[in-house]
Amino acid sequence: MHSINVHNTLTGKKEPFVPLNGNKVMMYACGPTVYDMSHLGHARMTMVYDVVQRYLRFSGYDVTYVRNITDVDDKIINRAKALGKTPEQVAREYTYTFWHDMHCLNVQPPDYEPKATEFIELMIQFTKELIEKGHAYESAGDVYFDVASFKEYGKLGKKSLEDLLVGARDQVRSQEDLADKKKSPADFALWKSAKEGELAWSSPWGQGRPGWHLECSTMTKHVLGETFDIHAGGEDLVFPHHENEIAQSEALHGKPMSKYWLHNSFVQVNSEKMSKSEGNFSTIQELLAKFSPDTIRLFALQTHYRNPIEFSIEALTASRTALGRILRAAAFAVNSQNGKSFETTGQALLEQTKNQISKATAESLDPVKDETTKQFRAAFIEAMDNDFNTAVAISQLFALADKVFVEKDEAKRQGYATVLVQFARLLGLTLVDTRKQIDSHTVEQIVNLVVELRQNARSNKDYATSDLIRQRLTDAGVSLMDTAGQTTWEKA
RNA sequence: GGCGGCAUAGCCAAGUGGUAAGGCCGAGGUCUGCAAAACCUCUACCCCCAGUUCGAAUCUGGGUGCCGCCUCCA
Numbered sequence: 001m002h003s004i005n006v007h008n009t010l011t012g013k014k015e016p017f018v019p020l021n022g023n024k025v026m027m028y029a030c031g032p033t034v035y036d037m038s039h040l041g042h043a044r045m046t047m048v049y050d051v052v053q054r055y056l057r058f059s060g061y062d063v064t065y066v067r068n069i070t071d072v073d074d075k076i077i078n079r080a081k082a083l084g085k086t087p088e089q090v091a092r093e094y095t096y097t098f099w100h101d102m103h104c105l106n107v108q109p110p111d112y113e114p115k116a117t118e119f120i121e122l123m124i125q126f127t128k129e130l131i132e133k134g135h136a137y138e139s140a141g142d143v144y145f146d147v148a149s150f151k152e153y154g155k156l157g158k159k160s161l162e163d164l165l166v167g168a169r170d171q172v173r174s175q176e177d178l179a180d181k182k183k184s185p186a187d188f189a190l191w192k193s194a195k196e197g198e199l200a201w202s203s204p205w206g207q208g209r210p211g212w213h214l215e216c217s218t219m220t221k222h223v224l225g226e227t228f229d230i231h232a233g234g235e236d237l238v239f240p241h242h243e244n245e246i247a248q249s250e251a252l253h254g255k256p257m258s259k260y261w262l263h264n265s266f267v268q269v270n271s272e273k274m275s276k277s278e279g280n281f282s283t284i285q286e287l288l289a290k291f292s293p294d295t296i297r298l299f300a301l302q303t304h305y306r307n308p309i310e311f312s313i314e315a316l317t318a319s320r321t322a323l324g325r326i327l328r329a330a331a332f333a334v335n336s337q338n339g340k341s342f343e344t345t346g347q348a349l350l351e352q353t354k355n356q357i358s359k360a361t362a363e364s365l366d367p368v369k370d371e372t373t374k375q376f377r378a379a380f381i382e383a384m385d386n387d388f389n390t391a392v393a394i395s396q397l398f399a400l401a402d403k404v405f406v407e408k409d410e411a412k413r414q415g416y417a418t419v420l421v422q423f424a425r426l427l428g429l430t431l432v433d434t435r436k437q438i439d440s441h442t443v444e445q446i447v448n449l450v451v452e453l454r455q456n457a458r459s460n461k462d463y464a465t466s467d468l469i470r471q472r473l474t475d476a477g478v479s480l481m482d483t484a485g486q487t488t489w490e491k492a
Numbered sequence: 493g494g495c496g497g498c499a500u501a502g503c504c505a506a507g508u509g510g511u512a513a514g515g516c517c518g519a520g521g522u523c524u525g526c527a528a529a530a531c532c533u534c535u536a537c538c539c540c541c542a543g544u545u546c547g548a549a550u551c552u553g554g555g556u557g558c559c560g561c562c563u564c565c566a
Binding site for chain 1: 493494495496497498503504505506507513514515516517529530531558559560561562563564565566
């Protein structure tokens with residue numbers, strides 16, 4: 001029924017996508033740690049996997065999409081200290097801003113969005129079982145995973161334990177307090193004891209909190225099962241985060257954690273990774289102040305997800321200009337001049353696809369059904385089937401936009417535009433036309449212009465025009481006040 | 493140091509054996525009272541050097557440059 005190929009980090013190859021259980025797809029993406037504003041890098045990650053889950057649904061799969069929120073972590077605790085707030089307040093605050101940002105970017109909410117703090121008991125249980133199985137050990141209130149007990153450790157990150165130990169030397173030196181608590185420098189914490197007054201939960205090993213990697217292992221187990229289809233995240237999570245998840249889950253369950261591992265590349269600034277620690281990030285809210293959600297999405301999706309994006313205002317501006325072409329073409333889907341039948345059917349089609357269409361219905365919902373739309377669909381689907389190549393898919397959108405502009409037959413033109421909108425929405429573009437939305441600063445300049453023209457009229461003793469302007473502005477709610485030498489205005 | 497990845501036009505960016513998608517910018521033209529939009533035309537010997545092949549941006553080896561991970565990170 002399909003031929004989607006995905007690049008699997010585990011094998012390093014592109015493979016045919018075949019779910020474990022019929023057409024059900026269990027998919028998990030590592031979400032944010034909520035300790036600060038989300039930036040473009042986070043936006044890329046969420047938009048990429050948003051498109052992946054949309055496309056899988058389009059392709060007929062019954063997708064369960066889970067994206068977690070890490071709401072307990074050292075960074076949150078540190079942030080809370082710096083702000084004089086509780087960690088819970090910080091986590092909640094940035095969870096809300098994350099949701100807000102994602103909503104603005106038209107990222108669909110996941111089917112489940114577990115938070116680490118909701119799974120503490122199960123994480124403790126998970127840890128207990130690992131200890132019982134001999135894969136973990138307690139050490140002075142901490143619990144560590146015994147890396148040596150999992151012979152496949154390093155299979156995702158393509159690292160050998162020997163290499164890691166060599167590379168870990170510096171780290172050992174900087175963590176001398178841990179050196180004698182851990183059997184091996186490569187061992188990682190499942191449970192960390194809490195200092196006095198810190199955020200903590202009680203456990204068989206005393207007051208403490210879970211290690212970062214544990215939450216994903218626990219939450220996927222309980223929401224998706226011991227083995228699921230897709231585990232996704234940023235490429236910086238390959239090692240150690242996902243490696244450690246594999247170690248925990250597979251050591252405990254004795255079966256693969258996830259069949260496919262997808263990792264997206266970064267947003268770079270001047271060829272360097274955009275990150276909090278580099279201080280070179282643009283928050284989503286900063287970008288949304290200057291660029292529309294569709295512009296940001298188009299910008300992100302014009303690059304294949306496994307390649308780095310070179311961020312610059314120039315590049316974003318180029319995407320904004322490019323989006324204008326798509327919007328103008330899409331406008332033909334709803335701005336019918338005289339096609340009455342289209343007004344009803346066309347609008348209805350667009351309503352139906354407000355969220356998205358499916359591959360099965362795409363053809364039947366095609367109002368044109370000619371060679372052009374047929375080829376467009378084939379090319380678009382081929383691109384997306386090839387490891388979600390949104391860059392090529394978008395190039396097809398532009399090609400179809402060209403057809404819209406060139407087509408003379410009004411019904412066909414509207415049909416092409418309708419198909420364009422349908423597929424653009426599959427990529428999460430809203431195609432909401434914001435070109436007529438005017439901000440208050442612009443409005444102010446326009447009113448000032450009108451006032452200026454009225455002044456000219458008065459100077460020419462053209463009081464008819466002058467009075468017309470006053471009346472029309474009054475109708476619009478704007479009062480003009482002529483005083484000696486100048487005219488001011490205010491909105492009632 | 494170990495592991496992995498990338499080098500394509502002024503810029504962004506697809507393309508994994510058959511002679512370079514797309515977008516932005518730029519030039520000329522059509523249209524237009526002016527402008528915008530739209531349309532037409534033009535703009536790349538794919539980092540370097542060897543090799544494999546009838547044929548390579550695409551495969552192999554070497555070189556150069558850049559980046560990521562190995563510590564929190566989407």
